[in-house]
Amino acid sequence: MRPCTHSYITFKAIEYLKVFKPDSCLLKILIPNQKDIFKYSGILPDMLGDCRRGHVFKMDHKPELLGLPYIKDKYKVGHDLLAGYFKDKKYTLALIKDSNVLNLPYKSNDKNGGKLPDRVEAIASNLIYGFRNGYYNDVKSIARFLFILSHYIADAHMPLHCDLRDKEIDGRRRLNRDIHLFIENFWESHIPNIDDLAGHNLTSNNIWLEKPYFNLNKLKPLGLNDTENIRREMIYISRISYAVSREYIKNDYRNIDELFDDIGRENFSILTDYLFTDAIQEVASIWNNTAQHFLAPTKTPFQIH
Numbered sequence: 001m002r003p004c005t006h007s008y009i010t011f012k013a014i015e016y017l018k019v020f021k022p023d024s025c026l027l028k029i030l031i032p033n034q035k036d037i038f039k040y041s042g043i044l045p046d047m048l049g050d051c052r053r054g055h056v057f058k059m060d061h062k063p064e065l066l067g068l069p070y071i072k073d074k075y076k077v078g079h080d081l082l083a084g085y086f087k088d089k090k091y092t093l094a095l096i097k098d099s100n101v102l103n104l105p106y107k108s109n110d111k112n113g114g115k116l117p118d119r120v121e122a123i124a125s126n127l128i129y130g131f132r133n134g135y136y137n138d139v140k141s142i143a144r145f146l147f148i149l150s151h152y153i154a155d156a157h158m159p160l161h162c163d164l165r166d167k168e169i170d171g172r173r174r175l176n177r178d179i180h181l182f183i184e185n186f187w188e189s190h191i192p193n194i195d196d197l198a199g200h201n202l203t204s205n206n207i208w209l210e211k212p213y214f215n216l217n218k219l220k221p222l223g224l225n226d227t228e229n230i231r232r233e234m235i236y237i238s239r240i241s242y243a244v245s246r247e248y249i250k251n252d253y254r255n256i257d258e259l260f261d262d263i264g265r266e267n268f269s270i271l272t273d274y275l276f277t278d279a280i281q282e283v284a285s286i287w288n289n290t291a292q293h294f295l296a297p298t299k300t301p302f303q304i305h
Contacts (some may be wrong), residue, residue: 001154001155001158001184001187002042002184002185002188002191002229003042003043003046003188004038004040004042004191004192005040005154005186005187005191006045006150006151006154007037007041007042007190008191008192009037009041009154009188009207009279009280009283010037010041010150010151010283011034011037012043012276012280013150013280013283013284013287014030014031014034014284015061015305016280016281016283016284017030017284017287017288020284021224021288023178024288024291025291026287026288026291027144027250028139029139029142029143029146029185029291030138030143030146030287032139032143033139033140033143033144033147036080036140036143036147037146037147040144040147040148041148041150041151044150044151045147045148046147046151047169047273050119050210051117052114053114054114054115054116054117054119054152054154055119055152055156055161056113056114056116056161056162057108057113057114057115057116057117057156057161057162057234057235057238058108058109058113058114058161058162058163058164058166058167059106059107059108059109059113059162059163059238059239059242060106060107060163060165061065061104061105061106061166062111063170063228064108065109065164065169066080066108066110066164067109067111068111069105071105071107072105075106075107076103076104076106077102077236077239078102078103078169079093079096079097079102079103081101082102082236083097083240084238085233085236086225086236086257087225087226088276089225089281090126090237090240091136091273091274091277092157092218092240092241092244092271092274092275092278093240093276094274095244095270095271095274096240096243096244097108099182099243099246099247101242101243101246101247102243106239106242108164109164109167109169109240112164112169113164113165114161114169114278115160116234116238117156117230117231117234117238118231120149120152120153120156120230120231120234120286121230121234122230122255123145123148123149124149124153124286124289124290125151126143126145127145127146127272127281128290128293129291146290148188148276149283149286149287149290150283150287152234152278153234153282153283153286154283155217155250156234156237156238156241156282157237157241157276157278157279158184158241158243158275159185159241159242159244159247159248159275160179160180160183160248160272160305161238161241162239162241162242162245163175163236163241163242163245163246163249164178166180166245169293170190174252175249176252176253176254178255179249179252179253179256180233180253182253182255182256182259183256186256190252192258200224203293209244213215213228224281224284224288225281225282225285225289226289230286230289231239233282233286237278237282244271244275248268248271250262250263264268
């Protein structure tokens with residue numbers, strides 16, 4: 001995703017918390033530091049030199065492309081397990097509930113697939129550990145780490161970040177390398193610029209991508225996840241994104257119009273609505289889970305005024 005898109009999701013995740021955790025101390029950390037969102041959520045993570053590993057978790061269901069003789073059945077997760085884990089709080093999963101891909105065993109490429117779930121877990125764990133040990137003793141530092149965390153969580157919701165077809169293996173790619181950029185640039189072109197975002201009317205009744213940017217549906221907010229294992233959660237989200245990619249990006253498109261011609265612009269708009277809604281919800285959920293660890297009064301004397 002591009003900088004304003006990441007920033008937009010981060011802004012919206014704060015609004016999501018206002019609705020579902022209006023008394024959260026986390027809001028006292030995030031809201032006063034919203035001016036740092038574009039730099040730390042939109043720009044900085046892409047400058048750290050880990051885009052090929054930290055921002056992706058590319059999967060496939062063809063064992064030969066994973067360097068394996070076969071893929072074990074334990075990697076066949078399926079719709080029902082995912083729906084049960086997320087307690088039916090993922091719109092994108094409902095959209096692909098009949099996908100045959102979900103019934104296949106598939107996994108990441110250990111060598112070339114990336115380590116996005118590990119990166120999300122590491123940032124959250126580092127924030128908790130660093131806070132408890134006095135490394136991050138001011139709200140600005142904490143807010144900036146949470147904004148960086150938002151970037152990586154959102155990346156898992158970009159389907160091609162989780163699809164090995166969008167990767168050169170042994171000198172061969174199965175998808176045009178530009179289709180990834182076409183999709184992200186299309187999203188970016190419909191997101192308010194950073195100046196508009198900073199003063200945007202973000203209210204509890206206006207959480208979702210609103211007109212005139214996408215002309216999408218306004219989906220009912222489904223609450224926060226009870227995140228027990230951040231790494232597993234990010235793997236499951238990546239599994240959903242892989243299935244979405246295989247269902248909606250079926251061919252080697254040369255441009256965005258060819259994709260629209262194949263699946264329909266309206267279907268792409270609905271998919272975008274679902275992906276972004278899930279990303280906003282997931283950022284808010286993992287933020288909330290992380291904050292429960294480092295803001296618990298029994299674990300730290302930290303006070304927010």
